Amino acid sequence: MATTQPVYDGILRQALDLPSEQKVRLLEEILQHELGSPAENKRPFLEKLDETLTRLTARIRSGVMAPEHPVSHQTAGSPRRPDPAPAMEWLRLHSKEYGGQWVALDGGRLIAHGPDAQEVYAAAQADGAYLPMINYIEPADALPFVF
Protein backbone atom coordinates (compact mmCIF):
# COMPACT_ATOMS: atom_id res chain seq x y z
CA MET A 1 0.00 0.00 0.00
CA ALA A 2 1.50 3.33 -1.07
CA THR A 3 0.13 5.81 1.38
CA THR A 4 1.63 9.29 1.29
CA GLN A 5 2.85 11.37 4.20
CA PRO A 6 0.08 14.00 3.87
CA VAL A 7 -2.49 11.18 4.05
CA TYR A 8 -0.83 9.83 7.21
CA ASP A 9 -0.76 13.36 8.66
CA GLY A 10 -4.49 13.56 8.05
CA ILE A 11 -5.07 10.22 9.80
CA LEU A 12 -3.06 11.36 12.79
CA ARG A 13 -4.89 14.67 12.94
CA GLN A 14 -8.23 12.86 12.79
CA ALA A 15 -7.19 10.55 15.65
CA LEU A 16 -5.87 13.40 17.77
CA ASP A 17 -9.09 15.38 17.27
CA LEU A 18 -11.18 12.60 18.81
CA PRO A 19 -12.60 13.12 22.31
CA SER A 20 -10.48 11.43 25.02
CA GLU A 21 -12.96 8.59 25.54
CA GLN A 22 -12.85 7.70 21.85
CA LYS A 23 -9.05 7.94 21.77
CA VAL A 24 -8.98 5.36 24.56
CA ARG A 25 -11.41 3.15 22.60
CA LEU A 26 -9.23 3.49 19.51
CA LEU A 27 -6.07 2.39 21.31
CA GLU A 28 -7.92 -0.46 23.05
CA GLU A 29 -9.10 -1.79 19.72
CA ILE A 30 -5.63 -1.62 18.19
CA LEU A 31 -4.26 -3.47 21.23
CA GLN A 32 -6.99 -6.11 21.07
CA HIS A 33 -6.18 -6.77 17.41
CA GLU A 34 -2.49 -7.01 18.21
CA LEU A 35 -3.15 -9.44 21.06
CA GLY A 36 -5.29 -11.54 18.77
CA SER A 37 -2.84 -11.80 15.92
CA PRO A 38 0.96 -11.92 15.99
CA ALA A 39 0.96 -10.76 12.35
CA GLU A 40 -0.85 -7.61 13.43
CA ASN A 41 2.17 -6.60 15.53
CA LYS A 42 4.35 -6.37 12.44
CA ARG A 43 2.13 -4.00 10.49
CA PRO A 44 2.98 -0.28 10.47
CA PHE A 45 1.21 1.52 13.31
CA LEU A 46 -0.29 4.19 11.05
CA GLU A 47 -1.83 1.51 8.85
CA LYS A 48 -3.48 -0.10 11.88
CA LEU A 49 -4.55 3.33 13.16
CA ASP A 50 -6.13 4.18 9.82
CA GLU A 51 -8.16 0.96 9.71
CA THR A 52 -9.26 1.15 13.33
CA LEU A 53 -10.16 4.83 12.96
CA THR A 54 -12.30 4.03 9.92
CA ARG A 55 -14.14 1.28 11.82
CA LEU A 56 -14.61 3.46 14.89
CA THR A 57 -15.88 6.42 12.83
CA ALA A 58 -18.36 4.17 11.01
CA ARG A 59 -19.69 2.86 14.31
CA ILE A 60 -19.96 6.35 15.81
CA ARG A 61 -21.95 7.46 12.75
CA SER A 62 -24.27 4.46 13.01
CA GLY A 63 -24.62 4.94 16.76
CA VAL A 64 -23.17 1.51 17.58
CA MET A 65 -20.28 1.74 20.03
CA ALA A 66 -19.99 -1.84 21.32
CA PRO A 67 -16.66 -3.51 20.58
CA GLU A 68 -16.80 -5.66 17.46
CA HIS A 69 -14.72 -8.39 19.05
CA PRO A 70 -15.25 -9.95 22.47
CA VAL A 71 -13.11 -7.97 24.86
CA SER A 72 -10.70 -10.47 26.35
CA HIS A 73 -9.86 -8.31 29.34
CA GLN A 74 -13.28 -7.63 30.73
CA THR A 75 -11.93 -5.22 33.29
CA ALA A 76 -11.32 -2.81 30.40
CA GLY A 77 -14.78 -1.38 30.95
CA SER A 78 -14.69 -1.49 34.72
CA PRO A 79 -14.36 1.85 36.47
CA ARG A 80 -12.91 0.15 39.55
CA ARG A 81 -10.20 -2.10 38.14
CA PRO A 82 -7.32 -1.05 35.96
CA ASP A 83 -7.15 -2.72 32.57
CA PRO A 84 -4.39 -5.34 32.91
CA ALA A 85 -3.68 -5.42 29.17
CA PRO A 86 -0.90 -2.76 29.12
CA ALA A 87 0.91 -4.43 32.04
CA MET A 88 0.57 -7.86 30.43
CA GLU A 89 1.95 -6.42 27.20
CA TRP A 90 4.85 -4.85 29.11
CA LEU A 91 5.60 -8.23 30.69
CA ARG A 92 5.56 -9.86 27.27
CA LEU A 93 7.97 -7.31 25.84
CA HIS A 94 10.37 -6.76 28.75
CA SER A 95 10.54 -9.97 30.76
CA LYS A 96 13.95 -10.87 29.38
CA GLU A 97 15.42 -7.66 30.83
CA TYR A 98 14.17 -8.27 34.37
CA GLY A 99 14.58 -12.01 34.89
CA GLY A 100 14.82 -13.05 38.53
CA GLN A 101 13.23 -9.81 39.73
CA TRP A 102 9.90 -8.57 40.99
CA VAL A 103 8.38 -5.73 39.03
CA ALA A 104 5.63 -3.26 39.86
CA LEU A 105 3.78 -1.82 36.89
CA ASP A 106 1.26 0.95 36.54
CA GLY A 107 -0.18 -0.07 33.19
CA GLY A 108 2.78 0.04 30.85
CA ARG A 109 4.91 2.10 33.25
CA LEU A 110 7.56 0.39 35.32
CA ILE A 111 7.35 1.76 38.86
CA ALA A 112 10.00 -0.38 40.55
CA HIS A 113 11.95 -3.58 40.16
CA GLY A 114 14.34 -5.66 42.19
CA PRO A 115 14.90 -9.04 43.83
CA ASP A 116 13.08 -8.17 47.07
CA ALA A 117 9.31 -8.47 46.65
CA GLN A 118 8.41 -6.39 49.69
CA GLU A 119 10.73 -3.54 48.70
CA VAL A 120 9.21 -3.44 45.23
CA TYR A 121 5.71 -3.51 46.72
CA ALA A 122 6.60 -0.69 49.12
CA ALA A 123 7.95 1.38 46.24
CA ALA A 124 4.75 0.79 44.29
CA GLN A 125 2.66 1.91 47.26
CA ALA A 126 4.83 5.00 47.69
CA ASP A 127 4.31 5.80 44.02
CA GLY A 128 0.60 6.05 44.63
CA ALA A 129 -0.50 4.19 41.50
CA TYR A 130 -3.89 2.50 41.87
CA LEU A 131 -3.60 -1.29 42.12
CA PRO A 132 -0.27 -1.75 40.34
CA MET A 133 0.54 -5.12 38.79
CA ILE A 134 3.07 -6.91 40.99
CA ASN A 135 4.75 -9.81 39.30
CA TYR A 136 7.77 -12.03 39.63
CA ILE A 137 9.67 -12.56 36.39
CA GLU A 138 11.35 -15.90 36.08
CA PRO A 139 15.01 -15.86 35.10
CA ALA A 140 15.61 -16.35 31.40
CA ASP A 141 17.70 -19.45 32.12
CA ALA A 142 15.15 -20.99 34.51
CA LEU A 143 14.27 -24.58 33.73
CA PRO A 144 10.80 -25.17 32.29
CA PHE A 145 8.26 -25.12 35.08
CA VAL A 146 6.49 -28.26 36.29
CA PHE A 147 4.92 -28.18 39.71
Added chain:
Amino acid sequence: MPDLSFDVTHIYTSTDGIKIPLVISFGGKEVQTTGYADCGAEACIFSNEIGQMLGIDIEAGEPKSFGPASGGTLQTYGHLVTIEFLDINLESIVYFAKYPGLRRNLLGRDGWLSKLRFGLVDYDSTVFLSRLT
Protein backbone atom coordinates in the same frame (compact mmCIF):
# COMPACT_ATOMS: atom_id res chain seq x y z
CA MET B 1 -20.83 -32.94 19.38
CA PRO B 2 -21.40 -31.03 22.67
CA ASP B 3 -22.59 -27.47 22.30
CA LEU B 4 -20.54 -25.31 24.63
CA SER B 5 -20.90 -21.64 25.34
CA PHE B 6 -18.78 -19.37 27.49
CA ASP B 7 -19.07 -15.90 28.96
CA VAL B 8 -15.44 -14.87 28.62
CA THR B 9 -12.82 -15.27 25.92
CA HIS B 10 -9.27 -14.51 26.89
CA ILE B 11 -6.30 -14.50 24.55
CA TYR B 12 -3.10 -15.04 26.48
CA THR B 13 0.16 -13.65 25.20
CA SER B 14 2.48 -15.59 27.48
CA THR B 15 4.50 -18.33 25.81
CA ASP B 16 5.44 -20.14 29.03
CA GLY B 17 1.94 -21.05 30.16
CA ILE B 18 -1.62 -19.84 30.42
CA LYS B 19 -0.99 -16.66 32.36
CA ILE B 20 -4.09 -14.88 33.64
CA PRO B 21 -4.16 -11.40 35.17
CA LEU B 22 -6.01 -11.33 38.48
CA VAL B 23 -6.67 -9.32 41.60
CA ILE B 24 -6.43 -11.22 44.88
CA SER B 25 -8.04 -9.69 47.97
CA PHE B 26 -7.96 -10.42 51.69
CA GLY B 27 -9.11 -8.35 54.64
CA GLY B 28 -9.57 -5.17 52.62
CA LYS B 29 -6.16 -5.38 50.95
CA GLU B 30 -5.78 -6.30 47.30
CA VAL B 31 -2.91 -7.06 44.97
CA GLN B 32 -2.97 -7.25 41.20
CA THR B 33 -0.76 -10.05 39.90
CA THR B 34 -0.93 -13.04 37.60
CA GLY B 35 -1.60 -16.75 37.99
CA TYR B 36 -1.12 -19.71 35.70
CA ALA B 37 -4.06 -21.96 34.88
CA ASP B 38 -2.88 -25.41 35.95
CA CYS B 39 -5.25 -28.34 35.47
CA GLY B 40 -2.64 -30.60 37.03
CA ALA B 41 -2.53 -28.75 40.34
CA GLU B 42 -5.02 -29.95 42.96
CA ALA B 43 -5.46 -26.51 44.51
CA CYS B 44 -4.61 -22.83 44.09
CA ILE B 45 -1.12 -22.16 45.38
CA PHE B 46 0.30 -18.66 45.60
CA SER B 47 3.70 -17.38 46.58
CA ASN B 48 4.54 -16.42 50.13
CA GLU B 49 5.43 -12.95 48.87
CA ILE B 50 1.92 -12.24 47.58
CA GLY B 51 0.48 -13.42 50.90
CA GLN B 52 2.75 -11.00 52.73
CA MET B 53 1.69 -8.12 50.46
CA LEU B 54 -1.90 -8.90 51.44
CA GLY B 55 -0.92 -8.69 55.09
CA ILE B 56 -1.85 -12.32 55.72
CA ASP B 57 -0.49 -14.10 58.76
CA ILE B 58 0.35 -17.01 56.49
CA GLU B 59 1.13 -19.65 59.10
CA ALA B 60 -2.17 -18.98 60.88
CA GLY B 61 -3.98 -20.69 57.99
CA GLU B 62 -4.90 -24.31 57.39
CA PRO B 63 -1.64 -26.20 56.93
CA LYS B 64 -1.40 -28.39 53.87
CA SER B 65 1.57 -30.00 52.14
CA PHE B 66 1.71 -30.62 48.42
CA GLY B 67 3.90 -33.07 46.55
CA PRO B 68 5.33 -31.46 43.42
CA ALA B 69 5.90 -33.70 40.39
CA SER B 70 9.62 -33.41 40.98
CA GLY B 71 9.31 -34.87 44.47
CA GLY B 72 9.83 -33.21 47.83
CA THR B 73 7.19 -31.31 49.74
CA LEU B 74 5.78 -27.84 49.42
CA GLN B 75 4.42 -26.61 52.76
CA THR B 76 1.54 -24.18 52.49
CA TYR B 77 -1.25 -22.60 54.54
CA GLY B 78 -4.77 -22.07 53.25
CA HIS B 79 -6.70 -18.83 53.55
CA LEU B 80 -10.07 -17.74 52.24
CA VAL B 81 -9.51 -14.98 49.71
CA THR B 82 -11.27 -13.39 46.77
CA ILE B 83 -9.85 -13.84 43.29
CA GLU B 84 -11.07 -11.58 40.50
CA PHE B 85 -10.07 -12.28 36.93
CA LEU B 86 -11.59 -11.36 33.59
CA ASP B 87 -14.74 -10.07 35.30
CA ILE B 88 -15.22 -13.31 37.21
CA ASN B 89 -15.17 -13.14 40.99
CA LEU B 90 -14.54 -16.20 43.16
CA GLU B 91 -14.23 -16.70 46.88
CA SER B 92 -11.73 -19.50 47.29
CA ILE B 93 -9.20 -21.12 49.55
CA VAL B 94 -5.74 -20.25 48.30
CA TYR B 95 -2.70 -21.97 49.77
CA PHE B 96 0.26 -19.67 50.35
CA ALA B 97 3.74 -21.13 50.37
CA LYS B 98 5.41 -21.21 53.77
CA TYR B 99 8.65 -19.92 52.29
CA PRO B 100 9.38 -17.27 49.65
CA GLY B 101 10.62 -18.31 46.24
CA LEU B 102 7.68 -19.99 44.53
CA ARG B 103 8.12 -18.90 40.91
CA ARG B 104 4.48 -18.94 39.92
CA ASN B 105 1.02 -18.57 41.35
CA LEU B 106 -1.02 -21.60 40.35
CA LEU B 107 -4.72 -21.63 39.62
CA GLY B 108 -5.56 -25.27 40.19
CA ARG B 109 -8.67 -27.42 40.51
CA ASP B 110 -10.00 -26.76 44.02
CA GLY B 111 -10.93 -23.13 44.33
CA TRP B 112 -10.63 -22.26 40.68
CA LEU B 113 -11.14 -24.83 37.95
CA SER B 114 -13.89 -26.60 39.92
CA LYS B 115 -15.86 -23.35 40.01
CA LEU B 116 -15.66 -22.69 36.28
CA ARG B 117 -16.61 -24.02 32.92
CA PHE B 118 -13.22 -23.96 31.23
CA GLY B 119 -12.27 -24.36 27.59
CA LEU B 120 -8.79 -24.19 26.11
CA VAL B 121 -7.45 -23.99 22.57
CA ASP B 122 -3.74 -23.65 23.23
CA TYR B 123 -2.98 -23.55 19.50
CA ASP B 124 -4.87 -20.25 19.38
CA SER B 125 -3.63 -19.10 22.83
CA THR B 126 -7.24 -18.80 23.89
CA VAL B 127 -9.11 -19.79 27.02
CA PHE B 128 -12.88 -19.70 27.38
CA LEU B 129 -14.42 -19.27 30.80
CA SER B 130 -17.77 -19.12 32.54
CA ARG B 131 -18.47 -19.06 36.23
CA LEU B 132 -20.56 -21.99 37.42
CA THR B 133 -23.57 -20.81 39.35
